[in-house]
Amino acid sequence: MNARAVLRSIRPQKKVGAGPTHPVDEVLPAGKLAVYGLQHVLAFYAGAVIVPILLANAIGLNQQELIHLINADLFTCGIASIIQSVGFWKVGVRLPLLQGVTFTAVSPMIAIGMAAGGGTDGLLVIYGAVIVAGLATFFIAPYFSRLIRFFPPVVTGSVITIIGIALLPVAAADATGGAGPTSDPTSGRNLAYALGTLALIVVIQRVFKGFMATVAVLIGLVVGTLVAWALGDAHFDAVAGSDWVGVTTPFHFGWPQFSAAAIVSMIVVMLITAVETTGDVFATGEIVEKRIGRTDIARALRADGLATTIGGVFNSFPYTCFAENVGLVRLTRVKSRWVVAAAGLIMVFIGLLPKVGAIVAGIPHPVLGGAALAMFATVAVVGFQTLSKVDFHDHRNVVIVATSVGLAMYVTAQPEVAQAVPGWAEIIFGSGxxxxxxxxxxxxxxxxHVGPDFGPAVAGQPGEGVRLDQVNQMGRTEFVETFDGLFQGPRWMVERAWEQRPFADTHALRRAFQDALFSGSVEEQRELIEAYPELGSKLVSEGLVGEESLRDQSSKGLTHLAEPDQEALTSLTDAYHERFGFPLVISVRDSDSLDRILAEGRARLGNCERQEHAAALIEIAKIAGHRFDDFLRDANPIHSARTRNPIRSQP
Incomplete structure (x- = not known):
């Protein structure tokens, strides 16, 4: 039975009358599944085998034992990835998430192994702790998932950003030849391999579309490796000495031993890993455009727990969603979870064939590092996208993001900091x-969530501003008096916005004004449009129509125009008013210059009245958006340093 047949046999049948298949659930042709799956494996391979290598060297295992650990790790990675991506019952999140051994467990496992005497004796105590911790994770998954309310965008965005940025030094280490004695940052060849691979990936994605663009990372890795091999920098000597078949059997090193201290330590590792898995699930949900809920987190964590238990039985270690491959999903835009299932089958195959694993292991570190730079940075970009949903007018959110990212970079840049804290805290300070x-x-x-939640200040002067909780408690009259400066003339928009209380954040408050504006009748909207002053009017420059209009038009110098410019603008506004019967409304803060304003106004003279009615409303919404930003900037000192032309607020 081929790979596609296996995938078809476990694919859930689509119900008659069901909607279109989500890209996550799409089963691609067998050839694409194989190529995309191989790309995931190649991008993942170095990260997958580094944990057993580090552990084996630290606790004194011999070469044959290390080879068995690597084969067991790859075999179990494949099984774990299939469980997570395909899913069954309430296990597996059914997203394109590859599973790998968590780096968080490295230091605790080394400590457990050394405390038990090192060698295979220490390994047996590690496996006992891994099995129990996996079972514990499986059973606490639904309870942990109830904490999802503590993971708003400000948390998930921070975590995703941190994951991406914290992984970049790993990519950089590979780009210089690998961590440890093989590293040579001054090597021109290492630099050429890394930048050449990265450049090739970028060029392919720029020049090609479709299938070629989606396998850019795979092509970069293969071409980079072939070039390095031709120049004598890629070696495959280990292939000849590797066995054709290497089957991992349960409890290969003996029956596991159970130590209370080791078990507690490993459960702590899994709880911390659960946080990382939650971040990865949210990141992948953002990429594939699938809403993540409490049940999804529970399914993902159950898969982590089951995979970890299987790992303990089959001579491997704790498993989690691998952030490295989250970046690959974003980079390639291939959203199908069946690609990850195919990658899982490939890893199972490699785990049974050490010679194949030895070929993949021959990819030079600099080549792998060049590809990883693109993938890991892409994870950080997903974090930026999530953070764009955060209300940064609320200074508390600024503090949360700044502090968490700052501390993460602190220990990432200075890993020796972990040695300055007690042993129990090393697991926390050892990972950014x-x-x-x-x-x-x-x-x-x-x-x-602790104490009163006042919300951000939304209007007024620093120290005297009106907070969001106070806005929600305002009566109609007070609310209108506070915010009527957002618009000219009539107040019905502000009154209707008041009716939408309470507001969850400043974004909701902004949307309330926009909704109210576009809900008005044609007559109400016409009255509003007619209340706006003409561009360049003396009434504006003399401040007779409101400070807000003066601030708007003076931002582009319309209140102090030279005579020829004033004549051109007056001629335009007079022609417009004669054509449509109401003033020319333009959000001048969104225009680059007077020439741009004149060109836009002349172009609009050719429109019909209905179109111009709608265009004027859109411009009024933009003007109100800028004025709302002014309110926030005045009320929040943190925003006083923002540019004088805020980001355009779309209605």
């Missing part, structure tokens, strides 16, 4: 991802 994620979660709880 762990420390940053926990910081974001705890600060979010402190600022948004």
């Amino acid at each position: 991802i762990t420390l940053g994620s926990l910081t974001a979660i705890l600060l979010n709880i402190l600022f948004h």
Whole structure:
């Protein structure tokens, strides 16, 4: 039975009358599944085998034992990835998420192994702890998932950003030849391989479309490796000495041993890993445009727990969603979870064939590092996209993101910091991802869930501003008096916005004004449009129609025009008013210059009255958006340093 047949046999049948298949659930042709799956494996391989290599060297295992650990790791990675991507019952999130051994467990496992005497004796105690921790994770998954309310965009965005940025030094280390004695940052060849691979990936994605663009990382890895091999920098000597078949059997090194201290330590690791998995699931949900809920987190964590238990039985280690491959999903835009299932089958195959694994292991570090730079940075970009949903007018959110990212980068740039804390805290300070994620979660709880939640200041002067909680408690008259400056003339828009209380954040308050504006009758909207002053009017320059209009038009110098410019603008506004019967309304803060304003006005003279009615409303919404930003900037000192032309607010 081929790979596609296996995937078809486990594919859920689509119900008659069901809607279109989501890209996540799409089963691609067998050839594409194989190529895309191989791309995931190649991008994942170095990260997959580094944990057993580090552990084996630290606790004193011999070469044959290390080879068995690598084969077992790849075999179990494949099984774990299939469980997570395909899913069954309430296990597996059914997203394109590859599973790999968590780096968080490295230091604790080394400590457990050394405390038990090292060698295979230490390995047996590690496996006992891994099995119990996996079972514990499986059973606490539904309870942990109830904490999803503590993972708003300010937390998930911070965690995803931290994951991406914290992984970049790993890519950089590979780009210089690999961590440890093989590293040579001054090597021109290493630099050429890394930048050449990265450049090739970028060029392919720029020049090609469709299938070629989606396998850019795979092509970069293969071409980079072939060039390095031709120049004598890629070696495959280990292939000849590897066995054709290497089957991992349960409890290969002996029956596991159980130590209470080791079990507690590993459960702590899995709890921390659960936070990282939650971040990865949210990141993938953003990429594939699928809403993530509590049940999804529970399914993902159950898969982590089951995979970890299987890992303990089949001589491997704790498993989690691999952030490295989240970046690959975003980079290639291939959203099908069946691609990850295919990658899982390939890994199972490689785990049974050490010679194949030895070929993949021959990819030079600099080549792998060049590809990883693109993938890991892409994860950070997903974090930026998530953070764009955060209300940064609320200074508390600024503190949460800044502190969590800052601490994460602190321990990432200075890993020796972990040696300055007690042993029990090393697991936290030993990983920028762990420390940053926990910081974001705890600060979010402190600022948004402990004590009164006043919300951000939304109007007024620093220290005297009106907070969001006060806005929600305002009567109609007070609300209108506070915000009527957003518009000219009539107040019905502000009154209707008041009716939409309470507002969850400043974004909701902004949307309330926009909704009210476009809900008015034609007559009400016409009255509003007619209340706006003409561009360049003396009434504006003398401040007779409101400070807001003066601020709007003076931002582009319309209140102090030279005589020829004034005549051109007056001629345009007079012609427009004669054509449509109401003033020419343009959000001048969105225009580059007077010439741009004149060109836009002349172009609009050719429109029909209905179109111009709608265009005027859109411009009024933009003007109100800028004025709303002015309110926020005046009320929040943190925004006083923002540019004088705020980001355009779309209605």
